[in-house]
Amino acid sequence: xxxxxxxxxxxxxxxxxxxxxxxxxxxxxxxxxxxxxxxxxxxxxxxxxxxxxxxxxxxxxxxxxxxxxxxxxxxxxxxxxxxxxxxxxxxxxxxxxxxxxxxxxxxxxxxxxxxxxxxxxxxxxxxxxxxxxxxxxxxxxxxxxxxxxxxxxxxxxxxxxxxxxxxxxxxxxxxxxxxxxxxxxxxxxxxxxxxxxxxxxxxxxxxxxxxxxxxxxxxxxxxxxxxxxxxxxxxxxxxxxxxxxxxxxxxxxxxxxxxxxxxxxxxxxxxxxxxxxxxxxxxxxxxxxxxxxxxxxxxxxxxxxxxxxxxxxxxxxxxxxxxxxxxxxxx
Amino acid sequence: xxxxxxxxxxxxxxxxxxxxxxxxxxxxxxxxxxxxxxxxxxxxxxxxxxxxxxxxxxxxxxxxxxxxxxxxxxxxxxxxxxxxxxxxxxxxxxxxxxxxxxxxxxxxxxxxxxxxxxxxxxxxxxxxxxxxxxxxxxxxxxxxxxxxxxxxxxxxxxxxxxxxxxxxxxxxxxxxxxxxxxxxxxxxxxxxxxxxxxxxxxxxxxxxxxxxxxxxxxxxxxxxxxxxxxxxxxxxxxxxxxxxxxxxxxxxxxxxxxxxxxxxxxxxxxxxxxxxxxxxxxxxxxxxxxxxxxxxxxxxxxxxxxxxxxxxxxxxxxxxx
Numbered sequence: 001x002x003x004x005x006x007x008x009x010x011x012x013x014x015x016x017x018x019x020x021x022x023x024x025x026x027x028x029x030x031x032x033x034x035x036x037x038x039x040x041x042x043x044x045x046x047x048x049x050x051x052x053x054x055x056x057x058x059x060x061x062x063x064x065x066x067x068x069x070x071x072x073x074x075x076x077x078x079x080x081x082x083x084x085x086x087x088x089x090x091x092x093x094x095x096x097x098x099x100x101x102x103x104x105x106x107x108x109x110x111x112x113x114x115x116x117x118x119x120x121x122x123x124x125x126x127x128x129x130x131x132x133x134x135x136x137x138x139x140x141x142x143x144x145x146x147x148x149x150x151x152x153x154x155x156x157x158x159x160x161x162x163x164x165x166x167x168x169x170x171x172x173x174x175x176x177x178x179x180x181x182x183x184x185x186x187x188x189x190x191x192x193x194x195x196x197x198x199x200x201x202x203x204x205x206x207x208x209x210x211x212x213x214x215x216x217x218x219x220x221x222x223x224x225x226x227x228x229x230x231x232x233x234x235x236x237x238x239x240x241x242x243x244x245x246x247x248x249x250x251x252x253x254x255x256x257x258x259x260x261x262x263x264x265x266x267x268x269x270x271x272x273x274x275x276x277x278x279x280x281x282x283x284x285x286x287x288x289x290x291x292x293x294x295x296x297x298x299x300x301x302x303x304x305x306x307x308x309x310x311x312x313x314x315x316x317x318x319x320x321x322x323x324x325x326x327x328x329x330x331x
Numbered sequence: 332x333x334x335x336x337x338x339x340x341x342x343x344x345x346x347x348x349x350x351x352x353x354x355x356x357x358x359x360x361x362x363x364x365x366x367x368x369x370x371x372x373x374x375x376x377x378x379x380x381x382x383x384x385x386x387x388x389x390x391x392x393x394x395x396x397x398x399x400x401x402x403x404x405x406x407x408x409x410x411x412x413x414x415x416x417x418x419x420x421x422x423x424x425x426x427x428x429x430x431x432x433x434x435x436x437x438x439x440x441x442x443x444x445x446x447x448x449x450x451x452x453x454x455x456x457x458x459x460x461x462x463x464x465x466x467x468x469x470x471x472x473x474x475x476x477x478x479x480x481x482x483x484x485x486x487x488x489x490x491x492x493x494x495x496x497x498x499x500x501x502x503x504x505x506x507x508x509x510x511x512x513x514x515x516x517x518x519x520x521x522x523x524x525x526x527x528x529x530x531x532x533x534x535x536x537x538x539x540x541x542x543x544x545x546x547x548x549x550x551x552x553x554x555x556x557x558x559x560x561x562x563x564x565x566x567x568x569x570x571x572x573x574x575x576x577x578x579x580x581x582x583x584x585x586x587x588x589x590x591x592x593x594x595x596x597x598x599x600x601x602x603x604x605x606x607x608x609x610x611x612x613x614x615x616x617x618x619x620x621x622x623x624x625x626x627x628x629x630x631x632x633x634x635x636x637x638x639x640x641x642x643x644x645x646x647x648x649x650x651x652x
Contacts, residue, residue: 033563035447136479180602184617191567192558194602197343201603204339216449216562223452241454 025050025263028072029062030088032189032215038236039215039255043087043110046256050263057262061270066186069094077102077295083120084267085110085259086277089156090186094232095119104331106271108262111156111253113275119276122258126156126251127163128312129285130213133233133251134167137209138175139301140231140248145176147207149198149221150252151214152188153181160213160251163319169330171304178202182217192220199224199232209233209248217276219266222247231296234288252286254278281313299322333347338482340599345487346557348595349494350375353549354573355580355587357542363505363582364538365518365643370410370425371546372570373432378403378550380436383450383561384443386457392555395457399554400499400547406432407543415535417648426578428568438561450561459556461489463540488556490548497545500583514538518641521648531648549573575627594623 003224027047036312047058059081061072073094076084083106086095092112099107106118113121137146148164150157165177180198182188195217199210203225210225211233212218218235219242224231226243234240234250241247258278265271278284287305289297311317322328340578354371361368381402386395406428413424437448444450468487470477505511516524517534525531553569576594580586601619630638 031380033447033449035445035449041447057452139640164338179617183620190563191565192562193565193567196558197347198602201339202341206338219449219452219560219562220558227559243528255387 006048008021009155019120023082024056024058025266026059026061026076026079026084027259028076028084028086028091030061030086030090031066031186032064034062036189036216037239037242038218038234039253040087042237042255043085043259047263048258048264050260054264054267054268056263064237066090070098071149073098074101074306077105079109082106083108083262083271085262088256089154096240106273108258108266110258116153117273118192118330120262120271120273123275123277124253124255124258124284125221125279125319125321126253127284127319127321128158129251129253129287130160130211131167131209131312132161132287132309133172133249133279134164134169135171135305135308136167136249136301137164137231137233138168138171138296139213139298139304139319140296141172141175141209143206143208144174145178145206145208146248147202147205147210148177148179149195149202149210149212149217150179150181150265151183151217152186153184155326157181157213159322162322162330164211165330166319167308170308176206178205178207182214183251184235188216189215191217192223195220200228203228203230211235211251211299213251237242238288238290240288240290247293250288252288254284254286279313280309334350334478334484335433335602338478340596341479341483342486342604343599343602344592344595345483346595347598349487349491350549350557350590351550351573351576351594352588352591353497353545353552354492354570355576355591356497356584357549358574358577359501359505359580359582359584359587360514360538360545361542362577362644363518363641364382364488364514364535365521365641365646365648366411366414366535366539366646367421368410368425368539368542369422369571369574370406370428370432371542371549371573372566372568373425373429374543374546375402375550375553375570376436376554376564377406377432378431378547379554379565380440380550380561382547382551383453383554384440386453386555387450387560388502390455390457392453392458394455395555396548396551399551400544402613403547403550404540404543406459407539407546411536411539415532415539418649421645421647436561440561440563448563453555453559457555458559459490461486461488471583473474484489490552490556493548493553497548498584498588501587505584515641516645516650521643522651525648525650526620531650535648546570552642571608572623575623578627578638578640579623581630582641 031042070266085108087110089112092114095114099119108120110122148161163175168175199221209231213219213235226246229246233248236253239250349628360452382395382399386392410424413419414421440448464485467481471481521531576590578589601616
């Protein structure tokens with residue numbers, strides 16, 4: 001009897017929290033981990049900023065395996081979290097299935113488009129940000145050869161690569177770009193040993209700047225580049241501090257802003273479903289300059305990159321988006 | 332492909348083969364004594380984590396090495412207790428060790444460093460430095476031999492050379508000492524060893540602990556030699572590739588070296604070229620990644636030679652009464 005009462009009261013509490021108009025937001029950290037110094041960490045920073053500024057609380061879970069995606073998403077919705085933010089393209093098919101079952105919960109997905117009356121899709125113009133760091137690489141290279149190391153071989157990472165190559169070629173038409181993907185399974189996001197080995201291979205082929213768009217694998221790339229005394233370019237978060245003087249710059253992808261804005265809008269009842277594109281004009285992507293790399297970026301570079309940035313925003317220069325037609329004109 | 336490219340690929344081969352080699356020799360000791368061990372991966376991972384952590388706290392990679400080896404040997408002891416003393420299923424115990432290591436490294440790492448299971452980057456004396464062998468610089472200009480010596484053989488961390496030496500030592504111990512003879516006998520026919528008055532349990536424990544020691548070196552090399560720090564699940568299946576190499580090598584030390592170098596070469600080629608053209612047919616990188624496993628299956632199926640495991644492998648020894 002007492003057990004039954006417990007169940008009933010728990011159920012009632014759950015129902016109450018679910019019907020509460022403005023619940024606390026939820027964030028599902030993706031594989032790769034909260035402190036990957038990259039994509040997920042950026043999202044976590046956005047959530048932290050929201051907590052600091054509003055004094056609110058949010059619910060957070062961290063995926064440990066592919067199999068937990070659906071279960072975690074449903075649990076989050078059933079707990080009454082609203083809006084629920086999921087990170088990464090790999091969640092798309094799961095969200096398509098889960099979102100219609102919880103019409104009263106708002107979902108937001110980063111890096112992929114999912115249609116639904118209660119889903120907001122946040123995508124970034126990574127190709128534009130990669131274009132800018134590509135230009136910096138094209139100007140900074142002494143050997144005329146630069147490298148790109150991607151994580152898992154998926155269209156999103158090819159989008160990074162394609163934008164990067166375009167930027168390199170724009171600044172230095174004769175430059176060679178060596179490209180490698182770490183692998184084809186999710187473990188490619190977390191294999192610093194292979195990342196380091198790929199970096200060494202690229203350096204031995206003459207690359208003196210290596211751009212890593214590879215999550216946790218990038219840690220190995222940056223390390224190997226620092227050991228060999230060549231430059232590297234970080235991704236997603238500002239990674240300049242990891243090896244000061246060796247990380248040339250970082251391609252910023254403001255996942256933190258996306259999470260912060262979604263949390264803010266969602267808890268204030270201003271959630272808008274649909275597609276939101278964060279590009280150069282909204283500072284959704286960009287390149288990082290701070291005290292760790294200020295000496296490496298010359299005034300000429302800054303001027304050229306800022307000019308290109310203005311042109312892209314104005315629409316005078318178009319950077320080809322790999323995901324628009326699954327091909328890259330410069331590769 | 333010019334000479335320089337070939338040399339760089341061979342250089343990379345040697346580096347990539349070393350963790351496989353340590354793990355493969357580790358498995359060799361254990362399985363030759365009749366204890367199957369699919370927990371190589373887990374032991375390697377635990378050792379990598381402890382080595383990086385201890386090296387970070389102490390600032391010395393040698394103390395880190397001790398920590399890593401100790402972690403691996405502890406897990407080996409667990410495997411020993413489960414499968415020798417309590418006569419449990421060796422495969423299940425191995426799987427359990429893999430899961431245990433994958434989980435516990437992350438949990439402990441999160442608590443210690445608050446970096447999501449990663450350890451901070453190791454610097455200076457907290458990681459193994461490349462050593463340049465004597466005369467590498469002066470011999471460099473000698474045609475052919477000079478570049479090979481300079482590029483391929485010299486300029487690795489000390490563990491690479493220890494790994495090559497370990498092959499020789501393993502062969503000598505297994506095939507030239509009384510201990511080795513008994514160890515092999517205990518994997519083929521433990522009753523005869525028991526009849527001769529030698530402790531089967533003692534021999535198997537020794538083998539399992541040697542396995543833990545070598546596996547530990549593999550893990551230490553991963554986190555302090557190849558990279559500078561631990562990341563979640565960084566062994567990335569190398570323990571299983573090492574098992575494949577062990578079968579491919581038919582449980583022999585010299586063949587183990589060959590198999591590990593071959594698998595290392597495949598890895599180096601795959602890193603260097605995303606697609607390889609062989610007579611105009613492009614071979615995708617995924618095929619190269621799968622090749623170690625394909626080769627193992629081919630060997631197991633008996634197409635090329637025959638791989639016969641130690642006869643008493645996988646069976647706990649029960650003394651007749």
